[in-house]
Amino acid sequence: MMFPDRRFFLICLTIGFLFVGCSSNSQESSSPSNTRVADRVMFNADIELTQAGKLSGQLSADSLLFFDKEDRILGFGIEVDFFDEKGEFSGNLSADSGWIENRSQRITVYGNVFFSGAEGVQLWTDSLAYYPEITRIRTMAGVKIDRNGEFIFGGGLDSDLAFKDIRITQNVSGRLKQD
Secondary structure, X not given: OHHHHHHHHHHHHHHHHHHHHHHOOHHHHOOHHHOOOOOEEEEEEEEXXXXXXXXXXXXXXXXXXXXXXXXXXXXXXXXXXXXXOXXXXXXXXXEEEEEEEOOOOOEEEEEEEEEEEOXXXXXXXXXXXXXXXXXXXXXXXXXXXXXXXXXXXXXXXXXXXXXXOEEEEEEEEEEXXXX
């Protein structure tokens, strides 16, 4: 006679654990207040960048997430063609992801960053920011620059898009051609 009472007790105990385990934290885990939600999403997107009314860049992305309250855009699979003040091509930038500030049009990219300039200059880094108001690119990350067979390595970069005024701030090394 004791055997059925034990089974009944174990069944009640198991049901009790199920109710207690399922009831307490469900509201915390489903709350979206701690995560950002995009206002709009655009796939295979193109955006024109302008400076003083002139085309300064053409941005393409696999996807763009628009955050209206922050006044910026998060992009994935980014590629940007830059143009100088005459409207001529001055470089191409590609990266895994990045932020575009709507007002200033500053672009900050991350992951597999590659820049190719009009004069054959190539740059590789992990992150890079483009400042359109001064037409310069900057990073604190390590960089590798190939300028027509001349290589420069270092940390921290401040340069114009033509790579005529390059400043590397840390651990500069490289191989330059002899004239």
